[in-house]
Amino acid sequence: MAIKRKIAVFASGNGSNFEAIAKGCADGTINADLAVCVTDRPGAYVVERAARYGIPVVEFRPADFASKAEFETMLLGELRKHGVELICLAGYMRIIGDVLLDAYCGRIINIHPSLLPAFPGADAIGQAMRYGVKIYGVTVHYVDSTLDGGSIISQAAVEYDGNDREILESMIHEKEHALYPATVAGLVDSLS
Numbered sequence: 290m291a292i293k294r295k296i297a298v299f300a301s302g303n304g305s306n307f308e309a310i311a312k313g314c315a316d317g318t319i320n321a322d323l324a325v326c327v328t329d330r331p332g333a334y335v336v337e338r339a340a341r342y343g344i345p346v347v348e349f350r351p352a353d354f355a356s357k358a359e360f361e362t363m364l365l366g367e368l369r370k371h372g373v374e375l376i377c378l379a380g381y382m383r384i385i386g387d388v389l390l391d392a393y394c395g396r397i398i399n400i401h402p403s404l405l406p407a408f409p410g411a412d413a414i415g416q417a418m419r420y421g422v423k424i425y426g427v428t429v430h431y432v433d434s435t436l437d438g439g440s441i442i443s444q445a446a447v448e449y450d451g452n453d454r455e456i457l458e459s460m461i462h463e464k465e466h467a468l469y470p471a472t473v474a475g476l477v478d479s480l481s
């Protein structure tokens with residue numbers, strides 16, 4: 290059995306993708322320890338989910354730091370302390386800066402609720418609905434300094450021809466909860 294990799298998940302809110310990855314690590318479908326959860330919103334629901342899995346959380350308020358470089362330097366220390374080798378962004382509502390990009394080059398991934406390169410940025414689902422899209426989807430991609438622009442690792446389509454946002458969101462989330470853990474599982478196995 291290959292050695293277990295250490296991963297981190299960054300989230301700002303609900304954390305359902307965090308939990309999908311935590312579950313995969315707990316049941317062994319992802320050969321990794323989810324070593325730490327990072328959130329820029331203390332008290333977000335993801336913190337409660339992490340507690341249920343016994344996963345340590347680093348909570349911080351960006352406003353308490355002079356700059357992004359300063360809080361990312363603090364985060365880098367935490368990530369190194371936990372031996373983190375791969376960072377998975379899951380609803381983390383911040384652009385990653387140079388400190389983390391340099392330290393974790395090619396080892397930061399994100400999930401985005403559209404078929405990139407269509408609809409990058411905020412409210413991808415709303416953007417796609419307003420466009421009248423019939424095939425929605427989700428993308429897992431590497432993070433670089435562009436907005437949702439890093440190279441694509443995996444995608445899955447969601448067919449929906451209606452205008453009920455709640456229904457569409459739940460279909461997209463269901464797809465994410467399958468695609469993200471499966472993608473992370475493949476990546477941790479290929480880490481050198």
Ligand code: GRF
Binds near residue numbers: 401
């Ligand atoms: C997901 O739809 C993800 O694609 C986007 O943010 C949302 C996070 O949802 N980046 P959750 O917090 O994991 O429930």
